[in-house]
Amino acid sequence: MAEASSEQPARARPLSPHLQIYRLQINMVMSILHRITGAALYFGTLLFAWWLFAAATSPDYFAFVNGLFATWPGMVIVVGYTWALIHHMLGGLRHFVWDTGTGFDIASVDLLSWATIVLSVLLTAGLWYFIAVEKGWVMPWQ
Amino acid sequence: MGDAMAMITPLKRVRGLGSAHEGPQHFMKQRLTAVANLILIPFAVGLIATLAGQDLATVKATLANPVVAIALVALVLVMTMHMRIGMQVIIEDYVHEEGAKMMTLAANTFFSWAVAAVAIFAVLKLSFGG
Numbered sequence: 307m308a309e310a311s312s313e314q315p316a317r318a319r320p321l322s323p324h325l326q327i328y329r330l331q332i333n334m335v336m337s338i339l340h341r342i343t344g345a346a347l348y349f350g351t352l353l354f355a356w357w358l359f360a361a362a363t364s365p366d367y368f369a370f371v372n373g374l375f376a377t378w379p380g381m382v383i384v385v386g387y388t389w390a391l392i393h394h395m396l397g398g399l400r401h402f403v404w405d406t407g408t409g410f411d412i413a414s415v416d417l418l419s420w421a422t423i424v425l426s427v428l429l430t431a432g433l434w435y436f437i438a439v440e441k442g443w444v445m446p447w448q
Numbered sequence: 449m450g451d452a453m454a455m456i457t458p459l460k461r462v463r464g465l466g467s468a469h470e471g472p473q474h475f476m477k478q479r480l481t482a483v484a485n486l487i488l489i490p491f492a493v494g495l496i497a498t499l500a501g502q503d504l505a506t507v508k509a510t511l512a513n514p515v516v517a518i519a520l521v522a523l524v525l526v527m528t529m530h531m532r533i534g535m536q537v538i539i540e541d542y543v544h545e546e547g548a549k550m551m552t553l554a555a556n557t558f559f560s561w562a563v564a565a566v567a568i569f570a571v572l573k574l575s576f577g578g
Contacts, residue, residue: 341538344531344535344538345535348535351527351528351531352563355566355570358566358570359566359567362569362574365504368504368507369504372501388496391492391493392493395486395489398485401482405479436497437500440497441500441501
C-alpha cells in the first residue's frame with residue numbers, strides 16, 4: 307500500500323461517517339460506556355489498593371484515608387466506582403450473550419442495552435440503600 | 449465464531465493463525481478473566497458493603513478469614529490481568545505512533561503489576577495480623 311509511486315499529492319479519499327454523524331443509539335452509548343467504565347475502573351483500582359495499603363500501614367493513616375472516602379467528593383467517587391463496576395459487569399454479560407452468536411436482532415440489541423443501563427442504576431441504588439440502612443445513615447422505618 | 453473462521457484460508461485454519469500471526473489467546477484470556485470476575489466482583493461488592501466506614505480492627509478481623517483473604521488475592525490477580533489486557537486494546541486503538549505506543553503499553557503493564565503488588569502485600573499483611 308505504501309509503494310504508490312506517484313508525484314502527485316494523494317487525492318482526498320472519501321471517509322466513512324464518524325461518531326458525530328450518527329444519531330445516538332442505545333447500543334452505541336452502552337458500547338462507549340463499557341469502554342469508559344473500564345478505563346475508570348482501571349484507575350479506580352488505585353483507590354482500592356490505596357485503601358488496602360492504608361489499612362496495612364497504620365491505624366492513623368487508615369483513619370485518614372477512610373475519612374477522605376467519607377467526605378462528599380469521596381462518597382461520590384466510591385458510589386461511582388461501584389456503579390462502574392456493576393455497569394461494566396452487566397456489559398460483560400451482554401457480550402457473553404453476543405459471544406454465543408445470539409441476540410443480534412434489533413429488538414434484542416435494544417433490550418439488552420437498555421437492561422444494562424437500567425439494571426446498573428437500580429442495583430447501585432439498591433446496594434447503597436442497603437449499606438446506608440445497615441450503617442444507620444438512613445432509618446426507613448422512622 | 450464459526451462464520452468468522454470461514455474468512456480464513458484452509459491452510460491458515462490448520463495453523464490456527466490469521467494475518468495478525470497470533471491466535472485468539474487475547475480474546476479468550478479477556479473472556480476467561482471476565483468469567484472469574486463474575487464470581488469475584490459480587491464478592492468484592494459484598495466486601496465493600498461490609499467494610500465501608502468500618503474501623504481497622506473490623507477490617508483485620510474480616511481479612512483474617514482465609515477464604516476472604518484468598519478470594520481477595522484471586523480478585524486482585526484476575527482484576528489486574530483483565531484491566532491490563534483491556535487497557536492494551538484501548539491503547540492499540542488510539543495510540544498509533546510506534547514509540548509512544550510501546551511506552552504506553554509498557555506503562556500499562558507496570559501500572560497493573562504495581563497495583564497488584566501493593567494490594568496483594570496489603571491483603572497478606574492484614575490477613576496474617578500485621
